Amino acid sequence: MIDFHLSIIENYGSDVLDDPNMEYLRKYWINISQLKADWAELLDQKFVLGQDCFAVPTRCDAESRLGGAIFAEEEFxxxxxMSTDMGAKSFAIVEYIGQDQWNEFESISFFRFVFPLDITWAEMVCSxxxxxxxxERPIRTYFVLSDNGCVGKYVDSDALHPYELCFPVAREG
Structure with missing residues (x-):
């Protein structure tokens, strides 16, 4: 919880957070040291960061789609x-703030969570x-990645041109 309070995310000071918010943070917030230790290498393999931009490696079969919110319920x-079928147990959601490395951050003022794959839609989104x-408020940009790196997406919530890059691509049949 100290890491969340140090992040000083605008409008989320400890004086405005009620018990449900504090419980949510206790369960799902990931601090910077955990992010670096448990997720940085995997995120770096799937989302190559650069100066104010990122790329998906060419070997990754990604599909560009109209974006906005991180997930619709059916998409989640x-x-x-897909994540469970490929052996994953959890997934991370990390806000993109223009960082150019996954293990060094100029600012720690960004959202970052790790959720188990058995989480319900209601718990994750509505609690x-x-x-x-x-x-539910598509105003930020996020990276989403399963703990084995097999399923992920980048969601750009830009109001004028929202898009997402998803991998692997779900196939019919």
């Missing part, structure tokens, strides 16, 4: 199914105001 169900802001 498909993400969970508190922080969850609502992250998942």
């Amino acid at each position: 169900s498909e993400f969970k199914r 508190c105001s922080i969850a609502y802001d992250v998942f």
Whole structure:
């Protein structure tokens, strides 16, 4: 919790967070040292950061789609199914703030969570105001990645040109 309070994310001071928000953060917030230790290498393999931009490695079969919010409920169900089928147990959601490395951050003022794949839609999206802001207010940009790196996406919530890059691409049949 200290890491969250040190992040000083605008409008999320400890004086405005109620019990449901604090419980959500206790369960799902990932601090910077954990992000570096547990996720930085995997994120770097799937999302190559550069000076104010990123790329998906050419060997990654990614599909560009109209974006906006991180997930629609049906899309989240498909993400969970694909991730579970490929052996994943959890996934991370990390806000993109223009960082150019996954193990060094000029600012720690960004959202970052790790969720188990058995989380329900209601718990993840509707259980508190922080969850609502992250998942239902498409005003930020996020990287989403399963713990084995097999399923992921980049979601750009730009109001004028929202898009996302998803991998692997779900196939019919």
